[in-house]
Amino acid sequence: MTLRSLQLFVERLGAHTCLTEEERLVLLSLPTSIYQVSTEQALVQPNEPVQSSCIVLRGILAGTSNIQDGERQITSFYVPGDMPDLHTLLRPKANFGLRAICSSDIARVPHAALLEAMRRFAGISEAFARELVREGDVRSEWVVNLGKRTAKQRIAHLFCEMAVRTKMDKETHTEFPFPVTQAVLADATGLSTVHVNRSIQALRHEGLLSFVRGTAQIPDWKALAKAADFDRGYLEVSAPMRRLTLAPSEGLLVEQEPSVW
Amino acid sequence: MTLRSLQLFVERLGAHTCLTEEERLVLLSLPTSIYQVSTEQALVQPNEPVQSSCIVLRGILAGTSNIQDGERQITSFYVPGDMPDLHTLLRPKANFGLRAICSSDIARVPHAALLEAMRRFAGISEAFARELVREGDVRSEWVVNLGKRTAKQRIAHLFCEMAVRTKMDKETHTEFPFPVTQAVLADATGLSTVHVNRSIQALRHEGLLSFVRGTAQIPDWKALAKAADFDRGYLEVSAPMRRLTLAPSEGLLVEQEPSVW
DNA sequence: CGTAGACTTGACCTGCGTCAACGTGTGTGG
DNA sequence: CCACACACGTTGACGCAGGTCAAGTCTACG
Numbered sequence: 001m002t003l004r005s006l007q008l009f010v011e012r013l014g015a016h017t018c019l020t021e022e023e024r025l026v027l028l029s030l031p032t033s034i035y036q037v038s039t040e041q042a043l044v045q046p047n048e049p050v051q052s053s054c055i056v057l058r059g060i061l062a063g064t065s066n067i068q069d070g071e072r073q074i075t076s077f078y079v080p081g082d083m084p085d086l087h088t089l090l091r092p093k094a095n096f097g098l099r100a101i102c103s104s105d106i107a108r109v110p111h112a113a114l115l116e117a118m119r120r121f122a123g124i125s126e127a128f129a130r131e132l133v134r135e136g137d138v139r140s141e142w143v144v145n146l147g148k149r150t151a152k153q154r155i156a157h158l159f160c161e162m163a164v165r166t167k168m169d170k171e172t173h174t175e176f177p178f179p180v181t182q183a184v185l186a187d188a189t190g191l192s193t194v195h196v197n198r199s200i201q202a203l204r205h206e207g208l209l210s211f212v213r214g215t216a217q218i219p220d221w222k223a224l225a226k227a228a229d230f231d232r233g234y235l236e237v238s239a240p241m242r243r244l245t246l247a248p249s250e251g252l253l254v255e256q257e258p259s260v261w
Numbered sequence: 262m263t264l265r266s267l268q269l270f271v272e273r274l275g276a277h278t279c280l281t282e283e284e285r286l287v288l289l290s291l292p293t294s295i296y297q298v299s300t301e302q303a304l305v306q307p308n309e310p311v312q313s314s315c316i317v318l319r320g321i322l323a324g325t326s327n328i329q330d331g332e333r334q335i336t337s338f339y340v341p342g343d344m345p346d347l348h349t350l351l352r353p354k355a356n357f358g359l360r361a362i363c364s365s366d367i368a369r370v371p372h373a374a375l376l377e378a379m380r381r382f383a384g385i386s387e388a389f390a391r392e393l394v395r396e397g398d399v400r401s402e403w404v405v406n407l408g409k410r411t412a413k414q415r416i417a418h419l420f421c422e423m424a425v426r427t428k429m430d431k432e433t434h435t436e437f438p439f440p441v442t443q444a445v446l447a448d449a450t451g452l453s454t455v456h457v458n459r460s461i462q463a464l465r466h467e468g469l470l471s472f473v474r475g476t477a478q479i480p481d482w483k484a485l486a487k488a489a490d491f492d493r494g495y496l497e498v499s500a501p502m503r504r505l506t507l508a509p510s511e512g513l514l515v516e517q518e519p520s521v522w
Numbered sequence: 523c524g525t526a527g528a529c530t531t532g533a534c535c536t537g538c539g540t541c542a543a544c545g546t547g548t549g550t551g552g
Numbered sequence: 553c554c555a556c557a558c559a560c561g562t563t564g565a566c567g568c569a570g571g572t573c574a575a576g577t578c579t580a581c582g
Contacts, residue, residue, distance in 0.1 A: 134352075453538070458562065526579100
C-alpha cells in the first residue's frame with residue numbers, strides 16, 4: 001500500500017517543516033508506481049529529461065558524474081525516505097546521473113502530481129525547498145571532505161554521515177547496514193579502492209570503525225566523530241519550521257524581525 | 262537607486278524562470294540596504310541566525326568552511342547578481358560562512374520581504390527554488406573537480422566556470438576580471454598555494470591560461486575547456502521555464518505528461 | 523565445484539604538500 | 553621622494569600520502 005511506503009518520506013519532510021494534517025495526507029496519497037531496481041541500474045541519465053521523480057523506499061542510490069577517462073565520481077548518496085531527483089521538478093534535464101548502488105525499491109511520482117501539490121499547499125513547496133537546501137548542505141560538506149581531509153578522515157566522515165542519515169540510534173546500536181562495496185566508497189571519496197581498503201584497515205586497528213560485507217560498526221561514536229571532524233549540525237534543523245503561509249487576510253503580514261541583519 | 266542595483270539579480274532569475282512584469286517589478290523594488298564590505302570581512306558566520314539575505318552587486322564572495330586545524334575550504338564563489346545566502350530564507354542558521362574575497366558591494370534584503378514576495382508570487386518562489394537547484398549543480402561539479410581531477414584540471418575548470426558565470430563573451434573577449442589571490446584559489450581547489458602557483462605556470466606555458474594580478478586571460482577557450490573537462494551545460498537552462506502557476510480554474514489542471522518515466 | 527566479483531597484499535612510483543628562502547609590487551609614513 | 557613594511561608571488565629541495573600495477577585470497581552463488 002502506498003500510504004505505507006511514503007511514510008518515511010513524509011517523516012523526513014516533517015522533521016524540518018511543519019506540515020498540516022491535510023498536507024501530510026496529500027503527500028501520503030501521491031500517485032506512485034513502485035519499482036525494484038538492481039545494482040548499478042541507471043534511473044536518470046544526464047541530459048535526458050524526466051517526467052517523474054523517485055523516492056527511495058529501500059536500498060541506496062547514488063548521484064554519479066562521469067569524467068573523460070571513464071571514471072566516475074559519486075556526488076551524493078540517497079537513503080530510504082530521500083527524494084534524489086527532486087531537483088528535476090524544476091530542471092527536468094538533470095546534469096548528473098542517478099543509479100542504484102545495491103538492489104533497491106523506489107517509488108516513482110509523476111512531476112505533474114508533485115507540481116500540483118506544490119501549487120496548492122504552501123507547506124509542501126516549503127518542505128521541498130528545504131530539502132533542496134539540506135541536500136546542498138550535505139554536498140557542501142562533501143566539498144570540504146574531498147578538499148581538505150585525509151583518506152582516513154574522508155572515510156570516517158562518510159560513515160558518520162550515513163550513520164546519522166540512516167538514523168542509527170547511537171545510544172542503543174553500534175551497527176548499521178551500508179550495503180556498498182569498497183569500490184563504491186572509492187568513487188565517493190575520490191580515492192583508489194586499494195587505498196580505501198588500507199584506510200579502513202587502519203581505522204579498524206585504531207578501534208574506530210569496522211566495515212564487513214555491507215555492515216558498519218562504530219564501537220566508539222565520539223572517537224570516530226572526532227577523528228572525522230564530524231559535526232552532525234549540518235544534517236539537522238533544531239525544530240521543524242514554517243515560514244511560508246498563505247496569509248489568511250491578504251496583506252503586509254510579516255513575522256517580527258529583530259534588527260539584526 | 263535600488264531599481265538599478267537589483268537589475269542583474271532579476272536578469273539572473275529571468276534566465277531560467279519566466280517572470281511576469283509584475284513579478285519583476287516586485288523583485289526590483291525589494292527593500293534593500295547597500296553595504297560596502299572589505300576583503301576577508303565575514304557576512305555570515307556558521308550557526309549564527311540571520312534575518313536577511315544579500316545580493317552581490319560588485320566583487321566576489323565565497324562560502325567558507327573551517328576545519329579542525331584552522332584551515333579553510335571554499336565551497337563556492339558568488340559573483341554579481343548572485344544571492345549567496347538565499348538558503349538562509351529556509352534555514353536561518355547557516356552552517357557555513359560567507360565572506361568577501363575582495364572589496365565588494367552587497368545589498369541586504371530582509372527575509373520578511375523576500376518571504377512575502379514568495380507567498381504572493383508563485384513565479385518568485387519558483388525562481389528562488391531554481392536558484393537553489395543551480396547552486397546545487399555547481400557544487401556537484403565542485404565535488405567532481407576535487408574528487409577526480411588533477412591540480413591543473415581543477416584550476417582550469419574553476420576558471421572556465423567563473424568565465425561563464427561572469428558572462429565573459431568568448432567571441433569578443435579573452436579576458437575577464439577574477440580578483441582573487443593564489444591563496445584563495447588554493448582554498449577553493451583543495452591545493453597548496455605553492456602547487457597552485459606551479460600549476461598556473463604550467464597552464465601558461467601550454468598557452469591555455471594566464472592569470473596576472475586578478476585578471477584571467479583565456480587565449481583559446483576550446484582548448485582550455487577540453488583540458489579542464491569543462492561542459493557549461495550544468496550552468497545553464499536552455500530556455501526560461503515556468504512550472505508552477507496558480508491554476509486560474511482550481512482543479513486537476515496538469516501539464517501533458519508523455520509516458521516516459 | 524567452478525567462476526566471478528569482492529577484498530587483500532606488496533612493490534614501486536608520482537603528484538602534491540611542506541618548509542624555507544627569496545623576489546616583486548604597492549601603499550604608507552616620515 | 554625615499555624607505556620600509558607587508559602581502560603576494562616564485563623557486564628549490566625534500567618527503568609522504570595516496571596512486572598504480574599485478575598477483576593473490578576469500579566468499580557467494582549457480
